[in-house]
Amino acid sequence: MTLKEEQLDIVLSLAQLDISQEEKTQYLTQLQSILNQMTALDQFDLGQIPPFETGSLTSSELREDKVEPSKDLMLGVNAPHWELHCFRVPKII
Amino acid sequence: MLLIGNYIVLGFRKLFKVMLFSSVSQLHHAFKSRQLKVVDFLKQTLAHIHKTDAEFNAFLSLSETPGLMASAETLDIAYDRGENLPLLAGIPIAIKDNICIQSQKTTCASKMLSEFISPYDATVIQKLRSHHVLMVGKTNMDEFAMGSSTENSAFFPSKNPWNRECVPGGSSGGSAVAVASGQSVISLGSDTGGSIRQPAAFCGIVGLKPTYGLVSRYGLVAFASSLDQIGPFARTVEDAAILLEAIAGKDPHDATSASYSFIKPSFENLSIKGLKIGLPQELFSDAISDDVKQTVLTAVEVLKSEGALVETVSMSSFQAALSAYYIIAPAEASSNLARFDGVRYTYRSENPETLSDLFKKSRGQGFGSEVKRRIILGTYVLSSGYYDAYYLKAQKLRTLIKEDFKRIFNTFDVILSPTTPSTAFKFGAHLQNPLAMYMADIATIPANMAGLPSLSIPCGFSSEKLPIGMQLTGKAFDDALLLKIGHVFQSKTTHHQRYPEGVFHGV
Numbered sequence: 304m305t306l307k308e309e310q311l312d313i314v315l316s317l318a319q320l321d322i323s324q325e326e327k328t329q330y331l332t333q334l335q336s337i338l339n340q341m342t343a344l345d346q347f348d349l350g351q352i353p354p355f356e357t358g359s360l361t362s363s364e365l366r367e368d369k370v371e372p373s374k375d376l377m378l379g380v381n382a383p384h385w386e387l388h389c390f391r392v393p394k395i396i
Numbered sequence: 397m398l399l400i401g402n403y404i405v406l407g408f409r410k411l412f413k414v415m416l417f418s419s420v421s422q423l424h425h426a427f428k429s430r431q432l433k434v435v436d437f438l439k440q441t442l443a444h445i446h447k448t449d450a451e452f453n454a455f456l457s458l459s460e461t462p463g464l465m466a467s468a469e470t471l472d473i474a475y476d477r478g479e480n481l482p483l484l485a486g487i488p489i490a491i492k493d494n495i496c497i498q499s500q501k502t503t504c505a506s507k508m509l510s511e512f513i514s515p516y517d518a519t520v521i522q523k524l525r526s527h528h529v530l531m532v533g534k535t536n537m538d539e540f541a542m543g544s545s546t547e548n549s550a551f552f553p554s555k556n557p558w559n560r561e562c563v564p565g566g567s568s569g570g571s572a573v574a575v576a577s578g579q580s581v582i583s584l585g586s587d588t589g590g591s592i593r594q595p596a597a598f599c600g601i602v603g604l605k606p607t608y609g610l611v612s613r614y615g616l617v618a619f620a621s622s623l624d625q626i627g628p629f630a631r632t633v634e635d636a637a638i639l640l641e642a643i644a645g646k647d648p649h650d651a652t653s654a655s656y657s658f659i660k661p662s663f664e665n666l667s668i669k670g671l672k673i674g675l676p677q678e679l680f681s682d683a684i685s686d687d688v689k690q691t692v693l694t695a696v697e698v699l700k701s702e703g704a705l706v707e708t709v710s711m712s713s714f715q716a717a718l719s720a721y722y723i724i725a726p727a728e729a730s731s732n733l734a735r736f737d738g739v740r741y742t743y744r745s746e747n748p749e750t751l752s753d754l755f756k757k758s759r760g761q762g763f764g765s766e767v768k769r770r771i772i773l774g775t776y777v778l779s780s781g782y783y784d785a786y787y788l789k790a791q792k793l794r795t796l797i798k799e800d801f802k803r804i805f806n807t808f809d810v811i812l813s814p815t816t817p818s819t820a821f822k823f824g825a826h827l828q829n830p831l832a833m834y835m836a837d838i839a840t841i842p843a844n845m846a847g848l849p850s851l852s853i854p855c856g857f858s859s860e861k862l863p864i865g866m867q868l869t870g871k872a873f874d875d876a877l878l879l880k881i882g883h884v885f886q887s888k889t890t891h892h893q894r895y896p897e898g899v900f901h902g903v
Contacts, residue, residue: 310776311772314772314779318730318775319755321757321761333831336831340831341722341786346716347796349793349796352792352796354788355792365651366649377499377513381740393748
């Protein structure tokens with residue numbers, strides 16, 4: 304399958320990524336060679352094989368659903384532009 | 397026991413070397429018998445890190461010395477009182493920088509998280525705290541664990557202690573360098589497609605990817621959740637087993653963690669007589685360098701001489717495992733990394749015009765080249781029109797890989813292969829060709845795809861004096877068997893006792 308720049312633009316939009324034209328050109332070549340490698344899958348008859356569903360090797364057990372006190376998320380150090388008990392968000396409208 | 401008994405004979409300089417390359421059991425005995433103080437060992441370790449890390453770049457951040465010294469002093473008081481402390485009490489450990497430690501930076505070697513302070517401890521860290529280990533610092537890695545050389549770190553690459561012109565492997569390269577250079581006795585890494593075993597092989601140490609679910613992933617920054625697993629690095633198999641025992645077990649915070657605990661097996665009077673070992677012919681093909689192949693086959697002879705039965709097997713699905721992995725792992729990564737949006741986790745682009753612009757610019761600037769490549773690839777294979785052609789096929793092949801392993805384990809106890817197709821490569825060798833870099837994972841990926849335990853142990857050196865690793869892969873939750881075989885091998889060989897020349901340069 305050939306990857307075209309228009310397809311790459313759609314993928315970049317879906318992935319919420321802004322990259323330079325130079326990066327686009329580089330990625331197009333590299334991704335094409337990676338996708339060509341994927342044809343190795345075509346040598347197997349996978350028609351009747353069920354897809355792998357979970358990485359878990361045992362049945363999953365969910366913990367008891369109980370309310371716990373909120374953890375300190377340390378927003379004071381982790382949110383950008385923190386001041387006066389609030390963190391600033393950029394003006395975007 | 398070489399420690400204090402040889403102090404006068406060896407002199408301080410040699411004693412220092414012996415101390416830094418001692419095993420957990422040796423150090424525990426020395427602490428307990430009061431031949432060595434925890435504080436003194438910690439001081440020597442920190443001095444060694446400060447002297448050598450400008451050269452090796454194993455660490456991204458170091459823990460605050462006063463806090464570490466206070467913990468060490470408390471442990472010395474407890475040892476003085478004769479308290480029965482865990483084997484790991486007072487042992488310095490390095491932690492890969494994608495595992496959260498409360499109130500410390502967890503950067504994943506990414507600009508996106510360069511100032512992020514974790515508000516909580518990963519479960520493995522909580523467990524280690526209960527064993528009173530001394531966490532000396534966070535280690536370098538490929539950004540978000542994507543890579544095989546640490547060259548994808550946003551900060552700097554780590555260097556291989558055996559040859560500083562070569563990569564240490566990755567993504568857990570910093571953790572491997574820390575142990576190989578004597579900067580820490582043991583360390584933690586994570587393995588999604590070989591990120592513990594490949595750097596262990598390149599740096600001449602032991603690395604274990606435990607069975608998926610044996611160790612909780614809570615607090616490990618997710619890359620590909622169905623493949624990620626935390627595991628130990630050590631110089632001996634026994635130390636790896638001690639560390640695994642400390643971190644394994646069911647965790648209510650991780651629904652994929654299994655109701656299994658791991659108890660370190662006894663390494664006394666072990667026998668591997670009659671053990672059936674399969675050598676997959678696909679992993680002894682022309683893709684593997686002659687040096688590596690011959691060294692691993694020589695190591696196989698050691699196991700044969702101990703009574704193991706060895707036969708060649710075929711696993712046809714291995715040929716396409718790499719392709720399937722590089723569909724599934726990026727697909728999961730594209731989803732997991734969607735949370736890094738410029739609103740949370742510290743990095744934000746300047747002057748966005750719209751909310752969408754904020755997301756796109758922050759992600760475009762905050763992520764490095766390899767991470768963006770994998771996000772794009774993952775988004776593509778999951779998108780409408782391509783899902784069936786790529787993602788669905790890859791998941792079907794994953795089923796085939798699992799079935800192939802199951803078939804072989806009906807006859808064999810373990811599978812043995814080289815860990816890597818070559819020894820450590822030079823910096824820059826594969827940077828412009830991602831596919832060549834991905835090939836470094838060809839032997840390690842199948843175990844991740846099937847969730848199986850897999851151990852890399854040093855088994856010799858190349859003609860260029862670079863370490864070579866041998867990989868043992870077993871049935872799910874048969875981690876103990878791999879460690880037993882590894883211990884038998886180490887008891888008959890001395891590869892693991894060598895350390896890199898020049899590690900003590902200037903000391």
